[in-house]
Amino acid sequence: MIDKIKEELNKVFYPGKTNSVIKEGVIGNITTEDGVVSIELLMKEDNPNVIQLLQKSIPNAVKKIEGVKDVNLIINLPKHDEEPPKLQNIRYILATTSGKGGVGKSTVSVNLAISLSKFGYKVGLLDADIYGPNIPRMMGIDGIPVALDPKNKDKILPIVKYGIKIISIGSMIPKDAAVIWRGPLINQVIKQFLNDVTWGELDFLIVDLPPGTGDAQLTLAQEAKVSGGIIVTTPQNVALDDAAKAYDFFVKLKVPVVGVIENMSYFVCPKCGYRSDIFSHGGGEAFAKKTKIPFLGEIPIDIQIREGGDEGSPVSISAPDSVVAKAFADAARSIIETLKNA
Numbered sequence: 001m002i003d004k005i006k007e008e009l010n011k012v013f014y015p016g017k018t019n020s021v022i023k024e025g026v027i028g029n030i031t032t033e034d035g036v037v038s039i040e041l042l043m044k045e046d047n048p049n050v051i052q053l054l055q056k057s058i059p060n061a062v063k064k065i066e067g068v069k070d071v072n073l074i075i076n077l078p079k080h081d082e083e084p085p086k087l088q089n090i091r092y093i094l095a096t097t098s099g100k101g102g103v104g105k106s107t108v109s110v111n112l113a114i115s116l117s118k119f120g121y122k123v124g125l126l127d128a129d130i131y132g133p134n135i136p137r138m139m140g141i142d143g144i145p146v147a148l149d150p151k152n153k154d155k156i157l158p159i160v161k162y163g164i165k166i167i168s169i170g171s172m173i174p175k176d177a178a179v180i181w182r183g184p185l186i187n188q189v190i191k192q193f194l195n196d197v198t199w200g201e202l203d204f205l206i207v208d209l210p211p212g213t214g215d216a217q218l219t220l221a222q223e224a225k226v227s228g229g230i231i232v233t234t235p236q237n238v239a240l241d242d243a244a245k246a247y248d249f250f251v252k253l254k255v256p257v258v259g260v261i262e263n264m265s266y267f268v269c270p271k272c273g274y275r276s277d278i279f280s281h282g283g284g285e286a287f288a289k290k291t292k293i294p295f296l297g298e299i300p301i302d303i304q305i306r307e308g309g310d311e312g313s314p315v316s317i318s319a320p321d322s323v324v325a326k327a328f329a330d331a332a333r334s335i336i337e338t339l340k341n342a
């Protein structure tokens with residue numbers, strides 16, 4: 001099997017080169033278990049575009065081999081001695097991510113931002129989900145265009161709502177328009193969102209990353225010193241498997257992970273009070289224990305959360321005394337504690 005894998009890898013070109021990935025010397029250890037192939041990538045560069053291309057081309061090639069069910073890439077990035085820059089005037093940058101899409105990452109980002117703001121902190125929210133920017137709708141700023149800063153025409157003014165400074169590509173492109181940019185443009189937008197927005201003094205900048213382990217995560221970690229990564233997962237195994245990949249990516253990017261939050265943890269019928277664990281339960285906490293990162297709590301499936309998201313009035317605003325709003329506030333408190341002790 002390993003020989004066949006190497007044979008296939010010999011046909012995969014290293015992006016931008018005429019050599020195969022094997023000849024370029026980036027293939028490390030290869031192991032197989034029950035049809036799952038794990039391949040270590042020993043990267044000599046951390047160009048996000050190259051990594052993203054390899055994340056597609058290598059699994060595509062290896063999956064052609066009979067008996068291969070899945071391919072895991074273990075990416076080892078080159079070691080840098082220099083630290084990414086600390087953004088002036090921003091005390092803590094927090095990045096929320098999830099392995100899987102649709103698990104409630106943006107919901108967690110907006111409600112954490114609001115909770116922190118209610119504690120009296122100055123908070124910004126950067127929507128780095130360029131392909132699916134949901135923050136404008138969730139924060140009720142859909143359709144409000146961004147403006148240039150009248151004091152410095154090279155900078156963009158964030159839109160302020162619920163006391164939070166918000167920037168999203170969704171405020172810059174027509175609604176319903178699909179973004180079809182490739183990696184380099186995504187990197188550019190994230191760099192600009194970090195550096196060319198008049199953020200002013202912030203205690204916290206929450207960056208809502210797209211799901212997965214791609215360009216946005218890499219660009220953010222290279223461009224700014226991220227104080228803490230937050231992993232959002234739902235309890236079922238398929239989401240937890242992907243959360244583990246997101247965690248591993250943060251570790252590789254040297255981003256300290258400040259916690260994991262389990263969303264859609266359970267459902268309590270509002271009529272009869274019966275509780276059902278629709279997506280299973282407890283996987284997030286078990287994952288936190290295994291990886292020794294703080295567990296930030298569990299958020300139930302709650303109609304107020306979905307309504308709040310759709311109507312632009314997040315539950316921490318529309319129902320501040322609800323169980324879920326309190327759970328978000330507790331998660332925010334726990335993150336502050338972790339950062340203080342770091």
Ligand SMILES: Nc1ncnc2c1ncn2[C@@H]1O[C@H](COP(=O)(O)OP(=O)(O)OP(=O)(O)O)[C@@H](O)[C@H]1O
Pocket residue numbers: 098100101102103104105106107108129132134210211263264265299300301302303305306307309310
């Ligand atoms: N605990 C919850 N209870 C009910 N609805 C929820 C809950 N969490 C999230 N939702 C709803 O699920 C949908 C997806 O949530 P959200 O957009 O936050 O996920 P995401 O992980 O950011 O998605 P994406 O993959 O698009 O980035 C939204 O309609 C949101 O309102």
